[in-house]
Amino acid sequence: MSNSSKHRPGDAKAQASYSARRADGRRSIIAAHLIHAFYGHWAANDPRGSGSTDFLAPKFAALGPIHHGRKPQHIQPSRDQLRAFHDEHAGLLNFPLIWIDDAIRIEIAAAIEETIAARRYTCYACAICRNHTHLVIRTHKDPAPVMWEQFAQSVRNRLRLRFPTTISPHHPVISARPYNVLLHTPDDVWTRVRYVEPNPAKDNLPAQRWPFVTPYDNWPLHNQR
Secondary structure, three states, rough: OOOOOOOOOOOOHHHHHHOOOOOOOOOOOOOOEEEEOOOOOOOOOOEEEEEOOOOHHHHHHHOOOOOOOEEOHHOOOOOOHHHHHHHHHHHOOOOOOOOOHHHHHHHHHHHHHHHHHOOOOOOOEEEEEEEEEEEEEEEOOOHHHHHHHHHHHHHHHHHHHHHOOOOOEEEEEEEEOEEEEEOOOHHHHHHHHHHHOOOHHHHHOOOOOOOOOOOOOOOOOOOOO
8 A cells, every 4th residue: 555645736836936936046945855775785886877976995896887877778787797797796795785574674664763753754755675765754954964864873773783693783784875865846746755655566565554654745835725
């Protein structure tokens, strides 16, 4: 089941006015899409392309150059090429890869829920996939990078505590590269919610419904008709 309510975009004139009032170079931020990649799963020089522009460690450069952005479909690697790359990449990592199974997913969800309650965040969408998570969080006094780190540290701490035999106290758990997308209009938020919700299906996981997700109500235009 999905957490979101039916897509109910605001009145087109109201949305245009809302955007126009913020077309002065200082656009308001109404939410953020936070992505937490688990350590070692997303390489800077992933042969499919990546959002990175540099290497965190020079040793990874031997596996190939960085292609910023996703490569066009006609030059995407084959499955065998991708598997070979990731096998080599895993061999260069300082810590083992963590794959999110059902037990780990439950603990990640608990860490997310605790952080939302403690920081008084509002979550509009959440997907906990096999090697990364997605969150759409309403704007807050904490900037997006701070929110990203709050969730990351909560997940790290909880998984190290709950799985001490497989996750060492020094395991990074989450990638060191924060990734967030700032959202400026209700349509931006709806687009991200609709992207996040079906993400588990891409990993052949069932639909997810989390009690800490608040269905998006078109905020801050929720009272306009």
